[in-house]
Amino acid sequence: xxxxxxxxxxxxxxxxxxxxxxxxxxxxxxxxxxxxxxxxxxxxxxxxxxxxxxxxxxxxxxxxxxxxxxxxxxxxxxxxxxxxxxxxxxxxxxxxxxxxxxxxxxxxxxxxxxxxxxxxxxxxxxxxxxxxxxxxxxxxxxxxxxxxxxxxxxxxxxxxxxxxxxxxxxxxxxxxxxxxxxxxxxxxxxxxxxxxxxxxxxxxxxxxxxxxxxxxxxxxxxxxxxxxxxxxxxxxxxxxxxxxxxxxxxxxxxxxxxxxxxxxxxxxxxxxxx
Amino acid sequence: xxxxxxxxxxxxxxxxxxxxxxxxxxxxxxxxxxxxxxxxxxxxxxxxxxxxxxxxxxxxxxxxxxxxxxxxxxxxxxxxxxxxxxxxxxxxxxxxxxxxxxxxxxxxxxxxxxxxxxxxxxxxxxxxxxxxxxxxxxxxxxxxxxxxxxxxxxxxxxxxxxxxxxxxxxxxxxxxxxxxxxxxxxxxxxxxxxxxxxxxxxxxxxxxxxxxxxxxxxxxxxxxxxxxxxxxxxxxxxxxxxxxxxxxxxxxxxxxxxxxxxxxxxxxxxxxxxxxxxxxxxxxxxxxxxxxxxxxxxxxxxxxxxxxxxxxxxx
Ligand SMILES: [Mg+2]
Numbered sequence: 001x002x003x004x005x006x007x008x009x010x011x012x013x014x015x016x017x018x019x020x021x022x023x024x025x026x027x028x029x030x031x032x033x034x035x036x037x038x039x040x041x042x043x044x045x046x047x048x049x050x051x052x053x054x055x056x057x058x059x060x061x062x063x064x065x066x067x068x069x070x071x072x073x074x075x076x077x078x079x080x081x082x083x084x085x086x087x088x089x090x091x092x093x094x095x096x097x098x099x100x101x102x103x104x105x106x107x108x109x110x111x112x113x114x115x116x117x118x119x120x121x122x123x124x125x126x127x128x129x130x131x132x133x134x135x136x137x138x139x140x141x142x143x144x145x146x147x148x149x150x151x152x153x154x155x156x157x158x159x160x161x162x163x164x165x166x167x168x169x170x171x172x173x174x175x176x177x178x179x180x181x182x183x184x185x186x187x188x189x190x191x192x193x194x195x196x197x198x199x200x201x202x203x204x205x206x207x208x209x210x211x212x213x214x215x216x217x218x219x220x221x222x223x224x225x226x227x228x229x230x231x232x233x234x235x236x237x238x239x240x241x242x243x244x245x246x247x248x249x250x251x252x253x254x255x256x257x258x259x260x261x262x263x264x265x266x267x268x269x270x271x272x273x274x
Numbered sequence: 275x276x277x278x279x280x281x282x283x284x285x286x287x288x289x290x291x292x293x294x295x296x297x298x299x300x301x302x303x304x305x306x307x308x309x310x311x312x313x314x315x316x317x318x319x320x321x322x323x324x325x326x327x328x329x330x331x332x333x334x335x336x337x338x339x340x341x342x343x344x345x346x347x348x349x350x351x352x353x354x355x356x357x358x359x360x361x362x363x364x365x366x367x368x369x370x371x372x373x374x375x376x377x378x379x380x381x382x383x384x385x386x387x388x389x390x391x392x393x394x395x396x397x398x399x400x401x402x403x404x405x406x407x408x409x410x411x412x413x414x415x416x417x418x419x420x421x422x423x424x425x426x427x428x429x430x431x432x433x434x435x436x437x438x439x440x441x442x443x444x445x446x447x448x449x450x451x452x453x454x455x456x457x458x459x460x461x462x463x464x465x466x467x468x469x470x471x472x473x474x475x476x477x478x479x480x481x482x483x484x485x486x487x488x489x490x491x492x493x494x495x496x497x498x499x500x501x502x503x504x505x506x507x508x509x510x511x512x513x514x515x516x517x518x519x520x521x522x523x524x525x526x527x528x529x530x531x532x533x534x535x536x537x538x539x540x541x542x543x544x545x546x547x548x549x550x551x552x553x554x555x556x557x558x559x560x561x562x563x564x565x566x567x568x569x570x571x572x573x574x575x576x577x578x579x580x581x582x583x584x585x586x587x588x589x
Contacts, residue, residue, distance in 0.1 A: 107364065113335070114331075114332075114335070114360070114364060115359070115363055115364070116359075117359070118355055118359055120324075121328055121355075121356060121359060121360055123328075124324065124325045124327070124328025124329050124331075124332065124356065124360070125328045125329070125331050125332040125335070125360055126332060127325065127328070127329050127332060128328065128329040128330065128331060128332020128333040128334075128335070128336070129332040129333075129335065129336055130332075131317075131329070131332070131333065132332070132333050132336035132337070132338060133336070135314060154324070155322075155324035155325060155328070155356070158320075158322035158324055158325035159325050159328065159329075161320065161322070161325075162319060162320070162322070162325055162329065165320075
């Protein structure tokens with residue numbers, strides 16, 4: 001079995017955010033708000049929860065991580081590079097001609113299980129991986145990070161139904177619940193509340209947590225499955241753009257490229273948090 | 275064809291524990307035996323084709339050889355993006371099985387007819403596309419897909435099937451066209467069960483001295499351009515025949531391949547649906563007559579091209 005190596009997840013989250021900021025700046029990429037929203041979740045996962053080995057990224061016993069919100073690929077690339085899956089230097093090729101680091105996450109990179117980008121795909125794939133693990137009696141777990149926006153997709157709920165029907169207790173869905181979707185707040189588009197009740201009524205064991213509180217995230221993720229025989233859902237209440245004041249809770253920063261003064265100001269804020 | 279497929283899968287499942295059959299809640303009475311014998315290799319995923327396809331990709335990434343099974347467009351068009359992104363982009367070992375190719379489910383209505391599937395699945399990178407013409411081809415294509423690791427594939431199974439065309443000792447070669455009847459006047463190239471209509475038409479034309487070469491294009495992708503090129507050179511023209519839209523299907527594929535190879539047949543006619551939905555009610559055989567896909571329509575088309583008086587044929 002692979003033992004996770006534990007690192008300071010707060011420092012890791014800070015580095016993920018700084019990398020992502022530089023990457024989107026250099027490549028002209030977007031989705032910085034979505035990356036900042038889940039940077040703490042990624043840092044806690046890669047800071048000691050996931051049993052993965054950068055020297056054997058395809059190890060049979062590894063935990064599988066599926067980033068269903070593929071537009072936060074920059075955040076996952078940063079986490080993987082920081083954990084030694086590939087050189088940190090590679091990050092700045094993000095979005096650039098000829099790079100493997102596409103804006104939406106790509107399985108060409110070591111440590112990335114699947115490519116995503118179209119919403120509502122990841123949980124179905126995670127279901128398949130988890131079902132296979134269960135058939136084989138394997139010990140590894142499957143973690144899938146979703147956006148709240150992709151809970152609009154019917155396919156997400158098809159996958160939710162399947163996981164509870166087949167008691168995929170080796171499956172953990174984490175929802176980055178920042179309450180903002182593509183171009184508007186969730187409340188103005190398709191309200192998801194009562195959100196936890198939806199997952200519970202679909203047969204999942206649900207916990208809610210502050211998605212920026214590392215201790216809370218860690219203790220919840222270390223306690224999966226929350227209930228034996230059920231898939232686990234962790235609703236992480238987050239702030240889109242978390243970490244840079246002027247990006248927080250802003251639809252604009254789903255798309256805007258951090259440049260010039262904005263880039264400098266954002267970097268200064270992140271560095272000030274050290 | 276469906277039964278032939280299930281028979282092959284049932285035969286191979288014990289030898290290939292990695293085989294898995296997923297159904298989108300269809301196959302009443304047909305899959306019971308398989309599910310009872312191989313519960314670990316069978317999953318009814320419910321009426322949820324998108325999830326079925328993503329799930330199949332996930333299973334395949336973990337080493338399973340997966341078949342997704344449903345009717346008409348449900349396992350294909352309904353979940354096209356999962357097929358494209360999850361299955362094809364990851365090169366996943368998944369075979370999508372459509373039972374009811376073309377207008378197999380005749381009177382049930384257009385919702386259950388698969389008449390654009392070949393055109394839509396064919397351009398997906400790495401996807402192999404099979405549409406067997408008789409039961410032997412259906413069995414052999416199933417066997418090929420179930421007995422060795424491969425990338426994404428589409429298996430289009432028809433309710434109708436041509437009478438057996440196999441020769442003693444013949445070996446099925448995926449990706450190659452079978453010449454099921456020799457002839458030097460005209461080439462009839464058919465895909466799917468409608469091969470039966472092509473053979474009937476060849477019989478009728480033979481009575482008038484027209485010798486048809488009949489090709490069974492059981493593999494639409496990759497397409498056997500060599501056999502088509504030879505047919506273009508050795509016969510006066512090519513007629514493509516499919517229970518499918520002419521655009522992008524077999525007719526489209528042949529046109530692309532020959533044009534690019536710099537070969538132009540004496541004449542080229544595509545028989546299939548032309549910018550139309552199959553909206554008339556009726557059996558598969560009846561609908562073939564309505565949409566001019568039956569043997570008589572093929573005979574008419576060929577006669578016209580060869581300048582044979584219509585009265586001579588219809589008499
Ligand atoms: Mg959101």
